[in-house]
Amino acid sequence: MLSPSQRAKVNPVTALQPKPAQVKTALQKLRVLYPDARCALHHHNPFQLLIATILSAQCTDKRVNMITPALFKQAPTPKRILALGTRGLEKAIASCGLYQSKAKNILATCEKILREHEGQVPKTLEALVKLPGVGRKTANVVLSNAFGVPALAVDTHVFRVSQRLGWAKGKTPEQIERQLMAHLPKKDWIEAHHLLIHHGRNLCIARRPRCERCPLTRQCRYFSKEISK
Numbered sequence: 514m515l516s517p518s519q520r521a522k523v524n525p526v527t528a529l530q531p532k533p534a535q536v537k538t539a540l541q542k543l544r545v546l547y548p549d550a551r552c553a554l555h556h557h558n559p560f561q562l563l564i565a566t567i568l569s570a571q572c573t574d575k576r577v578n579m580i581t582p583a584l585f586k587q588a589p590t591p592k593r594i595l596a597l598g599t600r601g602l603e604k605a606i607a608s609c610g611l612y613q614s615k616a617k618n619i620l621a622t623c624e625k626i627l628r629e630h631e632g633q634v635p636k637t638l639e640a641l642v643k644l645p646g647v648g649r650k651t652a653n654v655v656l657s658n659a660f661g662v663p664a665l666a667v668d669t670h671v672f673r674v675s676q677r678l679g680w681a682k683g684k685t686p687e688q689i690e691r692q693l694m695a696h697l698p699k700k701d702w703i704e705a706h707h708l709l710i711h712h713g714r715n716l717c718i719a720r721r722p723r724c725e726r727c728p729l730t731r732q733c734r735y736f737s738k739e740i741s742k
């Protein structure tokens with residue numbers, strides 16, 4: 514068992530030069546640990562995933578999955594969501610945090626999709642990030658999960674866990690994204706995103722990483738530098 518002082522050490526690693534063999538082994542172990550790692554937001558098409566991802570900002574996936582079935586049954590297309598109007602959409606997503614600003618962004622996004630993309634969710638990062646309420650992370654989630662485009666969405670878990678493992682080091686999600694893309698095989702980007710999220714939620718949690726239960730200690734820079742020294 515780790516001592517409280519060891520557990521308290523949660524600062525990211527300071528050096529960065531991941532060995533490809535270690536990255537490969539860590540990914541293999543994560544696959545064994547989380548064989549069902551995939552996008553947790555329920556969706557049946559790119560548009561549903563886009564809306565669900567916008568809703569998921571500062572809200573749990575579980576909550577979003579409680580909201581979207583009724584929303585998409587009532588309004589399955591950009592045109593139908595626009596027809597709900599501000600009041601109707603706010604009512605449909607009211608149990609979601611920041612629902613008023615999200616409703617505003619979703620309506621503006623639907624309007625832009627209809628006006629500029631013939632009613633279809635665009636398939637490029639450049640076009641996606643121009644949609645209201647869509648940042649780089651949301652765009653990469655949609656690209657990778659809805660269209661199968663290799664991309665690495667960096668959320669809070671990916672940001673933290675990848676730095677602890679020593680796969681990346683940076684102050685912004687975009688810095689981390691670029692380093693992960695440099696250090697991970699392209700074929701693994703989409704899967705790595707899901708595996709890191711699952712690991713961040715289950716063991717490599719923010720306040721107290723559960724290193725005593727983690728099978729990645731020998732591949733983890735944080736453990737070797739901060740815990741086992």
Ligand code: SF4
Pocket residue numbers: 677678716717718722723724725727728729730733734735736
């Ligand atoms: S050993 Fe595992 S839980 Fe601990 S910091 Fe490394 S990846 Fe996270």
